[in-house]
Amino acid sequence: xxxxxxxxxxxxxxGCHACVTSCKEWNTSGEAGPMTDKMPxxxxxxxxxxxxxxxxEVGTFPNTETVHFPKSCLHCEEPPxxxxxxxxxxxxxxxDGIVLVDYDKCIGCKYCSWxxxxxxxxxxxxxxxMKKCTLCVDRIYDELLPExxxxxxxxxxxxxxxxxxxxxxxxDSEVSKAIRDSNGYQLMPEWGTNPANHYLPxxxxxxxxxxxxxxxxxxxxxxxxxxxxxxxxTGPSLDDMTTW
Amino acid sequence: MLLQASIKExxxxxxxxxxxxxxxxxxxxLTTLIGAAQGLFLALFTGQIFTTFKLMPEQNDxxxxxxxxVLSLMLLTLGLFASFFHLGHPERxxxxxxxxxxxxxSREVIALPAMMIGVMAYGAAHFFDxxxxxxxxxxxxxxxxxxxxxxxTTVLTYTLFVCTGMIYACIKFLQEWHSPxxxxxxxxxGTASGFTxxxxxxxxxxxxxxxxxxxxxxxxxxxxxxFRFATVIRxxxxxxxxxxxxxxxxxxxxVVQITQxxxxxxxxxxxxxxxxxxxxxxxxxxxxxxxxxxxxxxxxVISLSSKGYFIPLLAILVQYVGLLAERWYxxxxxxxxxxxxxxxxx
Ligand code: SF4
Ligand code: SF4
Numbered sequence: 001x002x003x004x005x006x007x008x009x010x011x012x013x014x015g016c017h018a019c020v021t022s023c024k025e026w027n028t029s030g031e032a033g034p035m036t037d038k039m040p041x042x043x044x045x046x047x048x049x050x051x052x053x054x055x056x057e058v059g060t061f062p063n064t065e066t067v068h069f070p071k072s073c074l075h076c077e078e079p080p081x082x083x084x085x086x087x088x089x090x091x092x093x094x095x096d097g098i099v100l101v102d103y104d105k106c107i108g109c110k111y112c113s114w115x116x117x118x119x120x121x122x123x124x125x126x127x128x129x130m131k132k133c134t135l136c137v138d139r140i141y142d143e144l145l146p147e148x149x150x151x152x153x154x155x156x157x158x159x160x161x162x163x164x165x166x167x168x169x170x171x172d173s174e175v176s177k178a179i180r181d182s183n184g185y186q187l188m189p190e191w192g193t194n195p196a197n198h199y200l201p202x203x204x205x206x207x208x209x210x211x212x213x214x215x216x217x218x219x220x221x222x223x224x225x226x227x228x229x230x231x232x233x234t235g236p237s238l239d240d241m242t243t244w
Numbered sequence: 245m246l247l248q249a250s251i252k253e254x255x256x257x258x259x260x261x262x263x264x265x266x267x268x269x270x271x272x273x274l275t276t277l278i279g280a281a282q283g284l285f286l287a288l289f290t291g292q293i294f295t296t297f298k299l300m301p302e303q304n305d306x307x308x309x310x311x312x313x314v315l316s317l318m319l320l321t322l323g324l325f326a327s328f329f330h331l332g333h334p335e336r337x338x339x340x341x342x343x344x345x346x347x348x349x350s351r352e353v354i355a356l357p358a359m360m361i362g363v364m365a366y367g368a369a370h371f372f373d374x375x376x377x378x379x380x381x382x383x384x385x386x387x388x389x390x391x392x393x394x395x396x397t398t399v400l401t402y403t404l405f406v407c408t409g410m411i412y413a414c415i416k417f418l419q420e421w422h423s424p425x426x427x428x429x430x431x432x433x434g435t436a437s438g439f440t441x442x443x444x445x446x447x448x449x450x451x452x453x454x455x456x457x458x459x460x461x462x463x464x465x466x467x468x469x470x471f472r473f474a475t476v477i478r479x480x481x482x483x484x485x486x487x488x489x490x491x492x493x494x495x496x497x498x499v500v501q502i503t504q505x506x507x508x509x510x511x512x513x514x515x516x517x518x519x520x521x522x523x524x525x526x527x528x529x530x531x532x533x534x535x536x537x538x539x540x541x542x543x544x545v546i547s548l549s550s551k552g553y554f555i556p557l558l559a560i561l562v563q564y565v566g567l568l569a570e571r572w573y574x575x576x577x578x579x580x581x582x583x584x585x586x587x588x589x590x
Contacts, residue, residue: 020505045508052505054585056488058496066502069492071585084414086340086350105339108332110515111349117417117486119582122511128332185493188581190485191417199493 003077003097004135005168005196006155007175007184008070011203012162015053015068019154019163023051023072023133026153031138036126048124050133051154067202070163072154073120073133074187074195075099081112081121090130097169097196098137103129117191140165168196265418266518267575273326275408276437276567278356279430280560281319282401283438283464284445285363288312289394290460291442291453297385305451306370309390312445313367316438320360348414352407359404362397369393405431412574419482420578425475429574432468433536437567439464440540440560447553458544458556465544465563469537472570476529479577486581503590516580528573535566 027050028035037047051072058065075092079099082090089105090112092098101112106129113121113130121132136152139145149156155165166175175198178184184198288309294300328334337353344350369390377386409427416422439461447454488499504513543559 017505039508046510047508049506049510054505055502055590056492056494056499057502058494058499060498067492067494071505080415080417083343083346084349086343086347086353087336088342089339105336106333107336107340109330109340109349110332111347111411113511113515114418114580115415117581119512119516119580119585123332123515125511187493188486188490190490191581201493 001097001169002095002167003075003169003196004140004166005075005097005175005198006072006135006152007164007166007168007178007198007200009162009164009178009182009200010067010069011182011200012160013053013068013070013158014160014162015055015066016159017053018157018159019070020049020051020053022153022157024049026136026139027134030136032131032134034126035131036124038125046125048122048131050122050131065202070154071118071120072197073099073116074118074193074197075133075135077194077196078192080191080193081116084115085112098135099132100134100137101130101132103127103131106130117188117193118195135165168198265575265578265580266515267572268330270326270329272568272571272575274323274330275430276564276571277319277323277326278404278408279434279567280437280441280564281316281323281363282359282405283435284312284316284319284441285359285366285397285401285438286435287439287442287457287460288316289366289398291446291456292390292394294456296391300456305449306373308446308449308451308453309370310367311449312442313363313370315441315445317360317363317367320356320363324356324360348407348410352404352411355400355404355407359397359400362393362400366390366393366397402431405434417486417581418578419484420479423475423478425471425478428471429468429475432464432471433567433570436461436464436468436536436540437560437563440544440556440563443544443547444553444556444560447547447551447556454556455548458547461559462541462544465537465541472536484579484581486584488584491581491584501585501587503588504586507589510586512582513586516583516586518576520576525573525576528569528576532566532569532573535562536570537566539563540566 024035027033032050035048035050037045039045040047051070053068053070056067056069058067075098077097079090079092082092082099085091086109087105087107089102089107091100091102093100108123108128108130110123110130113119113123121130123129124131136154139153140150142150151165152163155163164175164178166173168175168179170176178200179198182200182203184200186195186198188195292309328337331337340350340353342350344354369388374389377388378392379387381387406427409430412418412421413423413426439457443454443457443461446457488501489495492499540559540563543555543562547555547559
């Protein structure tokens with residue numbers, strides 16, 4: 001069974017929102033659109049987004065770290081949002097595990113969004129139906145696109161390659177390897193939703209340098225060392241290194 | 245920058261989540277109206293059972309059952325009507341019967357019209373005077389069509405209560421709701437208001453039943469108070485299972501959100517923050533307590549020894565307004581873990 005998902009590397013994400021804008025651009029003009037904005041230039045702009053990038057601060061100054069955190073539907077393997085939907089508009093695809101909303105069936109009762117602990121669903125003010133990340137389902141299978149472009153728009157746009165896309169059920173996929181090798185984890189594991197999307201944690205890269213490593217005691221090739229042995233016949237000669 | 249103010253407000257309260265679930269009036273009206281209608285039907289049928297089995301003096305005023313059924317039906321219809329305002333696409337509401345296998349909301353959508361049909365049939369049976377005994381119990385009491393329809397409708401009524409309660413109780417991460425107490429409260433509060441309404445109705449129609457109903461209304465109101473109070477106590481002791489650490493997966497005791505990623509509001513900030521202060525919430529809780537329990541019980545006790553329908557009518561009106569406040573509080577009391585992601589704007 002296939003379960004497509006995103007793996008987001010928090011160690012790499014710089015919080016540039018490129019994925020947010022490219023998601024909006026692709027999806028508002030694609031099958032999942034429009035993603036309505038209300039009063040975009042007014043005092044209180046608001047609109048529908050599938051993807052948000054948030055920023056958190058960890059620790060107390062001066063020992064703080066900034067974590068940029070992109071958040072979209074996690075395409076849970078046990079999605080609590082699906083069984084509660086009275087119309088069957090919310091469903092999880094068997095073939096690839098993508099959780100989708102059928103806009104033609106949705107009655108806009110919002111019950112599914114109550115049942116998503118991650119706040120991944122947003123009701124579209126204009127169309128009055130529930131919307132959420134589709135994992136660019138209208139893009140990843142599009143054979144008109146060159147093979148390397150059949151990825152979600154956010155993955156394509158990420159300038160730091162913080163977003164990986166693939167099948168988390170295939171142990172040899174890029175995403176599965178990344179989860180394995182870099183301790184990928186799921187959000188809010190306490191609710192048993194088993195999100196398909198994973199996050200890779202921040203990794204501190206540290207090198208321990210001891211002082212004696214900075215100052216070599218005995219380097220026969222250093223200038224000083226060579227000067228010491230400059231008197232003829234006292235310095236190292238070829239005979240010291242080789243035997244004929 | 246109303247939103248900014250409201251979020252700041254939520255943040256300044258010590259509850260880090262802020263209080264949430266913006267209560268929707270359509271749902272408040274839906275649940276309170278059908279609750280009273282269900283209670284009223286149960287009251288009608290209880291009265292009939294008691295008279296049929298001669299547990300109290302015979303009173304057979306079919307008008308009471310007919311008018312009661314019509315009133316119950318009207319309240320159910322009003323509730324159904326209110327619920328449409330909650331939907332983005334009311335014209336597609338019929339689709340919501342599709343997933344009754346998994347969704348309590350879908351089950352409610354089936355149970356509500358089923359109960360309406362039941363009440364209609366029950367009222368019609370009384371209207372057409374279908375009191376010819378179809379069976380006879382060993383004790384010699386005849387079971388007629390009104391009794392059988394009443395029994396079926398009672399089952400439908402409880403089914404509807406359970407469906408309504410389970411819509412809220414089944415969402416496990418809304419910890420304030422995820423408890424059998426939610427279903428019990430829906431049943432008891434609905435029943436209490438229905439019996440109070442039945443008291444007023446029987447007093448107005450001058451039947452002998454008003455004291456009988458007043459006694460039951462007092463009993464159910466007190467029972468409801470006990471369970472509602474237990475719920476308040478339980479909810480005060482809840483430790484949220486999710487926190488920012490599990491929300492973003494960083495193991496550190498101090499994690500704060502710098503920005504939720506956008507300035508203006510979104511569906512998530514509107515639906516899950518009511519933006520009211522803790523003080524407002526507390527006041528609404530006290531108002532609900534006084535209007536749902538204290539005043540109606542006093543009025544019902546007075547009505548036991550007085551004539552006229554004014555006092556029980558006042559009791560039900562006060563109780564209903566109180567129930568609106570109670571339901572508002574019920575929604576506002578719930579903390580949604582998604583709010584962890586919407587704490588700050590920068
Ligand atoms: S993240 Fe939310 S909307 Fe997406 S599948 Fe999981 S529960 Fe459903
Ligand atoms: S809002 Fe739409 S998708 Fe969500 S539960 Fe209601 S009908 Fe289903």
